[in-house]
Amino acid sequence: MRLHKSHRIPVLLAAFLPVLSLFAAGSVTQMSQGFAPLTPYVAPRPFASSSSLDAFVVDATSQSSVSVVLRGPNARVVVWPVGVSTAETSLRLLDPQGNPFAPDGRTEAAFAAGSSAELAGLVDLPPTATLLKVSPAAPGRYTLDFSHAQSGAKAFMVAVQDGSGYRMRVSLSEMVSSPAGHPALYAKLFNQNSGAPLLGFHVTAMARSASGYPPARVVLRDDGVAPDATAGDGVYSCLLPVEPGGGMEDVKVDASGAADGLPLHRVGHAVLALSERGARILGAMPCQVLRDQSGVSGVDVPVQVKLPKAGTYRLQATLTGRAPSGAAVEVAYASAEGRFAAGPQTMTLHFAGQDLSRAGVDPPYTVRDASLLDLGTVRVAAQFPKLGHVAGFTLAELPAPAPAPSLPAKRPVPLP
Amino acid sequence: MRRRVGIVLVTVVCLLGATNLWAKTGVALVHGKGGADLQNASTALAYWTSPMVSAVTKNYTVPYVVCHYDGTQYMWVAGDQVASQIASFVNAQGITDLVIDTHSFGGVVVRWIFSNPNRNADYQTVVNATRWVNTIAAPQDGSEAADLAGTLSGSWLTGWLVDLVGENTNSTYNCRTDWMAYYNQYWLFGTAGRPALPKSFYCIAGVDTGLAIFNDWAHVEDYGLAALAGVSGFPGANDGMVAQYSAEAVGTLWFETDANHHHNRRNDFRPIGTYLSYDF
Structure with missing residues (x-):
């Protein structure tokens, strides 16, 4: 049976719709040339962490008590026996005058006048931790007394937030x-x-x-x-x-x-x-400004690296410029990855023209914060803080930036 | 002539309608860290609970997969397992419109996949098929509770902290604030100063403060979370395990909840699963 001529196209379309829909479902974003639309530039920061915590282990076989210093309001002490599953109900906390804190109390009368204390949960309930929330009247040495402990624990974990600054x-x-x-x-x-x-x-x-x-x-x-x-x-x-x-x-x-x-x-x-032994980022060769009939289409930055062993590696770096105010501005991010043999290699970072124009600042740009990632072992093999400069064109020669993708709408959720 | 115009119109309408008409929607649930037994399907289902899965999938009318991976491993080990399972689901069911819902460390695991889509073909398949990702209480900047576990780490770490934070495992290290700072600096996309992710991420954060996170007195986990919140030194609001700032460090905020870390993967204290089903 032959289809009438006028019906052929719709029928063919219907037959190919599943295939067309696969194409319409989207494709992987090209990750090897990803622009980071996040300004101002955030330089990789040295790690920093703050701690107000003291934590230690008490050997219950040789110690029956331990001193903890509590200093300010909302001090907290968490204690739990190690290696046992039973609740510890006979743990005692003594204030600096040696007055015991009643373990069954949630009252403020357990401490001397001016102090407040609260037993917040946990003492007679599984799991086995005891949390004490204490607001002492003045800084002082408090005593955790294990002498009546019934749990059979050989050790206790103690963590203290002393309530100070x-x-x-x-x-x-x-x-x-x-x-x-x-x-x-x-x-x-x-x-x-x-x-x-x-x-x-x-x-x-x-x-x-x-x-x-x-x-x-x-x-x-x-x-x-x-x-x-x-x-x-x-x-x-x-x-x-x-x-x-x-x-x-x-x-x-x-x-x-x-x-x-x-x-x-x-x-x-x-x-x-x-860093990995023997891995190096040796430096960048002169950048290549790529031009077409409309202007500067992109910039290639060849980077020489030395690889200690064959494997899959990613080289990534950020391009930064200077705003008229003098502040550092992120211009673009690029990465290149592939499988390489051991020894000296060249990996080329490609910065697209549409990415370079987004920040709106003129060259020269600095290639910085380069890092070489060993994708097989998931380790940073080497890094190089400043690779060189990109220049030889103006902002006016770059194509207009690609429009930012719009964010899909989500149905709002009612507040509780 | 009229017939030709009609054919052209039919063609255009068919082409415009092709995407929605033939896109097949599915959902993948990715759990957080925990024990090695989370690589068993039944354990992973228990993690979420059946009412949660039922709510998310609109009473099982949306095709779904509950991922199950070893909850003690680094994000890339977990990522390989998760990507393999989702890719199998996508290929078997012909899913072209995938929503991924994650809880806790699962959000970091999925961000690893979307930050390294060239790692293998499964990763590409997952990224291709995904519409967007919803992360519930993901420690994208790490968790102070995991820091506490690190402070107390070693053979001494035991009791309730084992259940809540995990033992001295690679996934616990992965969740520490210092380790996540390193991963965010070099390996993961989506945080400030790093490239954007290839698909949209929406975050859901637990925002209760202090010790008022006893959502359900029948659950011992609530006591443990209260203790953690009390001593971990969270900067600001948190759900007992993950601080608000960390949960909202990647993606666009969808909503905040007062359900704690134990309950925000369930549909009990707050209808989190029902909210997630709004995507379908």
Whole structure:
């Protein structure tokens, strides 16, 4: 049977509709040349974390009590027995005068006048943790008494938020250690309420290597000797003796000293990624400005790298310019990835003209924050802070930026 | 002549209608971190609960897949498993309009997939088929609760914290604020200063504060979350496990909820699953 001529096209269309719909469903966005429409430029920041926490383990086989310092309102103590599933109902907290806190009370009468205390949950209910929320009248040494413990636990975990403004801020000079040198570690001890530094503390750090090196313990000093910038400013510094090798390095910082005549202990953490041994970003070759009849269609930046082994790698970098105000502005992001043999290689970053014009600033641009990622091991193999400059054209020669995609609408959700 | 005009009109109408007429919608649910047994389908279903899955899929009328991966592993290990399962679902069902709903670490796992779409063919399939991603309480900037687990890490970590934060596992490290800062700087897209993701992400954040997160006194998890919120040092509102700032660090805010981290993956305290079904 032959179709009438006038029916052929609709029938053919109907037959191909499923195929057409597949094309209409969308395609993978080209990730190798991704523009980052996020300005102003946010330079990769050294890691920093703040801690107001003290945490420790009590050996219940040799200790029947432990002293905890509570300083301000809404101090919190969490205690839980290790390795047992039963609730601990006989744990006692004694105030600085030795008066016991009633474990079954939610009243404010358990402490001396002017203090308030609240037993918030957990004591007689599974799981086994006890949370004490305490508002002491004045800073002081409180006592956690385990002597009547019935759980059979051999140890107790204790975590304390003392309710004060004393903080330790841990930061690293860089997230990834390059083969060029050791990263600097900083611990800033301060009172966040007054801004005053905390001086005379003993600060140590231990780097636990994931790459097989034995843990290294170092002392941080506030003596003005490099890498410490200023003596007596509450910022304690050291160089971390880590070696390139790939992998993550876990850094734990302990600070011990005194504040207001009472002992103060802070624990902080940071993580460091080590570059891979033998991996290098050697530098960029002169950029190639690509032109067509309408102007500058893009810029290629060939980058020379040295790879320690064959594998799949991604090179990524950001292009930044200067706004008339002088502020750094992100212009574009580009990446190139593929499988490469070991040894010297060239990877080319391509910045499209439509991306370059989006920020609206004239060249020269700086190629910065280049990083080489080993996609097989998911490690940063190497990095290079500033690769060079892109110039040789003007903003007027670039094509207009592509319109930003519109965000699909979502049905609103009623508020509770 | 009229006949030809008619044919052209029919052709145009057919072409315009092709996308919606033939697009097949589906939904994938991606759970958060936890134990290795989460790679069992039944454990993953229990994570979400049947009422939640029923609500999200409009009483099972929308094709769905509940992903199940080892909840102790890094995001790329989990990502490989999740991408494989979603790609199989997409290919088997002919899904061309996929919505992905994630809870907690599942949002980081899916962001890994969308940040590395060239990792393998499954990743490409998932990104191609996806309409958008909804992340519930994803620790996109890390979780202070995971930091606490790190502070207390080692063989001492036990009891309720094991259930809530996980043991000394790779996924717990992955969720620490310092580790997520590293991943956001080099490996993941979507945060400030990094390239945009290839598809839209919508975030849902838990915004209760302090200890007022006892959503349901029958659940022991609520006590544990209250304890975590009390001692973890969250900066601002949180759901007991993930702070609001972290949950909203990637994508466009869809809505906020006072359901805590235990209940915002369920359809009990608040009808989160019903809200997610608004997408269909």
